[in-house]
Amino acid sequence: MPLHTTEAIVIGGHNLGEADRIIPFFTRKLGKVRAVARGARRVRSRYGGTLELFTLGQLVFFESPNRTLHKINEFSVIEPFAELKADLGRLSRGAYLVELAGASIEEGESSEEIFLLLRDALTLLALHDDSRLLRSFEIRLLRIVGYLLELYHCLVCRSVLESIAEPAISPTRGGLVCSRCLSRAPDNLPISLESLGFLRSVLHGRLEQSLASPLSHPHLTSLQEVLRVCIAHFFGKRLRSVAFLSLVE
Ligand SMILES: [Zn+2]
Structure with a gap:
């Protein structure tokens, strides 16, 4: 053995x-x-x-x-x-991180990058109970597993982000669509320019930088839903702890 x-x-x-x-x-x-x-x-x-x-x-x-x-x-x-078990909020958010990481690879696969992302996220969550960490974890995890959301151009007409009014994210197309192209992406979810800026700033670099990236509460809430739908689309199922998490957030 x-x-x-x-x-x-x-x-x-x-x-x-x-x-x-x-x-x-x-x-x-x-x-x-x-x-x-x-x-x-x-x-x-x-x-x-x-x-x-x-x-x-x-x-x-x-x-x-x-x-x-x-x-x-x-x-x-x-x-x-131990801090992650000290209160229900951090316990549920930590449980969500480990479940999402576990769901991201099959038995027999390995990913040092996901391990390090999970280790860093748990380390930071123990110190800062901040849901921006979860959103950063999600967008990075999606990138690592090969679902890199397009955050710069409309995926239908190629308009650049700066010229897009009322942008939306289409999980099936894999990113941004502009208001003129919504009919060609029926699963679109509205996303604010603030949320897009946040996603672009946390996709690379050190995870703790997400704690310095400003994002006010209404944008954070709508971004949570957008990423949840993208994750459900990519992983093909809603994770068990998502329901648990929604009880306490
Ligand atoms: Zn377009």
């Missing part, structure tokens, strides 16, 4: 049998890894409380040949992100 060592984030967990836990991780080197923690629910478990949601650590596991469920050998905590 090959032994692997990689940085990993706990993205879920459920009980198995009398005393064990199955833990899904998003790992830096190997994508999503599901592994069993033997005896994790025993009082004197060697894992203690280390395998909780969001915890970043160094994972050592045995790869089971021809099986998707591996065996944890060791998990040493780097950062527990």
Whole structure:
């Protein structure tokens, strides 16, 4: 059985049998890894409380040949992100981030870029409960998985953004359409110039820059809906925690 060592984030967990836990991780080197923690629910478990949601650590596991469920050998905590469990708002937003990251790759795929995006987003969310982080995470994740929204030209007539009155985003066309071309993009969602400016400014560079990009509350709310529809279009389903998130935002 090959032994692997990689940085990993706990993205879920459920009980198995009398005393064990199955833990899904998003790992830096190997994508999503599901592994069993033997005896994790025993009082004197060697894992203690280390395998909780969001915890970043160094994972050592045995790869089971021809099986998707591996065996944890060791998990040493780097950062527990305890702040994310301190209130319902951050808990739900953090849960949304790990679910979206987990849904973005298939079993057997890996993406160090998504791992680093998730790690950075959880780090910042622990310090700043700010929904601009979620919007930045979403637009960046869409870019990484290959759904780069066009934010500069109308996708039908090629008008540039500066000359577009009442712009809209079409998820099926993959970005901007102008008011003259709306009939050729029936799924269009209105988007403000402020929201477009925000998306353009947070698409690249360091994630914490999104906290310095101004976007007032009404624009942030409408942008949330636009990105939610784009994500649902791209991923083909509404994620479970989106409903959960809408309860607290
Ligand atoms: Zn147009």
